[in-house]
Amino acid sequence: MFYFDPTYIIIIPGLILALWAQASVQSAFKKYGRIPSSYNGTAAQVARAMLISSGNDDVAIEPTQGTLGDHYDPKKRTLRLSDGVYSSNSIAAIGIAAHEAGHAMQQKEGYPFLKLRSASVPVVNITSNLSIPLFMIGLLLSFEPLITFGIILFATGVLFSLITLPVEFDASRRAVKMLNDNYILRSREEEDGVKKVLRAAAMTYVASAVVSLLHLARLVLLGNRRRRD
Numbered sequence: 001m002f003y004f005d006p007t008y009i010i011i012i013p014g015l016i017l018a019l020w021a022q023a024s025v026q027s028a029f030k031k032y033g034r035i036p037s038s039y040n041g042t043a044a045q046v047a048r049a050m051l052i053s054s055g056n057d058d059v060a061i062e063p064t065q066g067t068l069g070d071h072y073d074p075k076k077r078t079l080r081l082s083d084g085v086y087s088s089n090s091i092a093a094i095g096i097a098a099h100e101a102g103h104a105m106q107q108k109e110g111y112p113f114l115k116l117r118s119a120s121v122p123v124v125n126i127t128s129n130l131s132i133p134l135f136m137i138g139l140l141l142s143f144e145p146l147i148t149f150g151i152i153l154f155a156t157g158v159l160f161s162l163i164t165l166p167v168e169f170d171a172s173r174r175a176v177k178m179l180n181d182n183y184i185l186r187s188r189e190e191e192d193g194v195k196k197v198l199r200a201a202a203m204t205y206v207a208s209a210v211v212s213l214l215h216l217a218r219l220v221l222l223g224n225r226r227r228r229d
């Protein structure tokens with residue numbers, strides 16, 4: 001869809017940032033995935049402990065396949081932990097399990113950015129599929145309203161990736177606090193390890209927000225250029 005043209009250069013810094021973020025999350029996970037925590041239990045048990053102490057006893061915990069596929073499903077109130085995390089006792093696994101429990105707490109408390117994010121999922125599913133095709137048709141036909149409409153639809157996706165940022169940072173902040181409050185983290189080294197893993201994971205969301213912002217800038221530029229022709 002994105003044929004090559006000089007405006008594509010705009011995206012390159014974002015792609016470099018995304019590659020860097022991906023590499024950092026992998027290296028943090030590799031390093032802290034090998035270091036056992038002093039807590040006598042698995043990441044799934046840590047998640048259970050966090051959920052109970054925050055009044056989220058009704059949330060189910062399930063294993064799921066694939067690496068880094070860990071997520072919280074607000075609709076089914078289910079926390080899914082990947083194979084490498086579920087039964088692991090590593091610093092990385094415990095941090096991730098606590099982060100997902102942080103999302104369950106956000107839902108229970110009605111954390112506004114999570115609400116906004118969940119509410120915009122069905123809208124963004126539609127707009128993100130339509131934006132580029134409509135924009136391209138607008139360019140081909142030199143039909144300005146369609147170009148603008150395509151850009152506006154694309155911008156809803158950008159907004160979504162920006163809303164995701166506070167949701168992710170807040171879940172990690174809750175995770176560290178809960179792990180400390182429940183005496184699961186027992187040394188400064190353990191806390192630093194968890195923070196490094198969660199920060200690296202958050203950077204991948206920052207990178208994808210930057211990439212989508214740069215894509216938006218590129219569409220605006222392409223649209224303006226067409227208008228001048």
Ligand SMILES: [Zn+2]
Pocket residue numbers: 099100103167168171
């Ligand atoms: Zn998250």
